[in-house]
Amino acid sequence: MSTFWSVTVTVVVLLNILACVWLLIWTSKKQPGEVAEGAEKDHVWDGDLRELNNPLPRWWLHTFILSIVFALGYLVAYPGLGNFPGLLGWSQHKQHDERLAEVQEQRQSFYAQFEGKSVTELAGDPAARSFGSELYSIQCAGCHGVNAQGAVGFPNLRDDVWIWGGDAQAIHTTIAKGRQAVMPQFYATLDQETVPALIEYVRNWDNADLRGERLALAQQTFQRNCMACHGPDGQGNPLMGAPNLRNGEWLYGGSEEAVRQSILFGRNGNMPAFGNALSALDIDLLAAYVLGLNEGGAE
Ligand code: HEC
């Protein structure tokens, strides 16, 4: 506050209190029984009601005086008069800092029980999993769903199908460093005859109705264009985040249309990195929660 405002506020506050004192003194000078100013002398209504200058009830007067004394005491003790800090040294900032320190201390002692434990150990600890699930709700549920059941483009974290690996280490890396999947688009490289055969091959694998030349075409195309990432048998490769194409689980859907979309236009799923946003322990707890989900652990 500038000096100008400080002085203005101080003067206005003190004038207000002074006005209250003046009001008390002024009213105390009125004679009891005197007819009130502006009231008509003989005006009586409802039988016996008249407007007179009668004194305030005692208790009311005393409360009034007490509140004036209290106000002055308060302004001496606490900040209220412009920039004057008050004799007690209380301030909102100080109170805020003290509360914050208190909360941080509680937080630290809460986290202490998890300190130094591995992700696998934490996954076996119900308290850690339960806290992990709270972190999950805040950080992850928006994409992976409230029950970690996933959605199109967002993997289910409850089943035992993993794109990037499902052991403690892999899950931890996924959360800390994030993952960027790159499925290239084959819009320009595959011709109109090849694509339908390839789609059928990839969707039905062993039971595809493909025979003879079309089967050979599909197999050949797969080996040339897809095997490097999805593996010779389409079983996927966690190092590249290339999903298994023959387990019946689809990240983007297994319909003919969805698979065509994946092949022709590519897919670029991105799992954001949390390593900078969260503490190392929070990431351990999240990894433990996800691992616990998969091992049939608790919520
Ligand atoms: C450079 C590596 C790479 C190549 C080559 C590649 N893919 Fe992929 N593919 C991926 C990755 C990575 C994903 C996962 C994309 C994502 O998660 O966003 C993927 C996803 C897919 C999907 C969607 C899977 C699902 O679960 O929904 C299909 C279908 C697919 N690929 C088929 C193919 C076919 C067919 C070919 C060959 C024509 C091919 N891919 C070539 C890396 C590759």
Ligand code: HEC
């Ligand atoms: C902005 C959306 C988004 C948020 C937020 C997000 N994820 Fe993901 N996550 C994804 C996507 C998309 C993928 C799949 C990447 C790909 O296509 O391969 C993924 C993949 C994963 C995987 C790998 C699954 C597998 O099958 O290998 C794990 C584990 C995972 N996320 C956990 C988490 C956790 C834990 C959090 C919260 C800290 C989180 N995610 C927050 C979008 C998100």
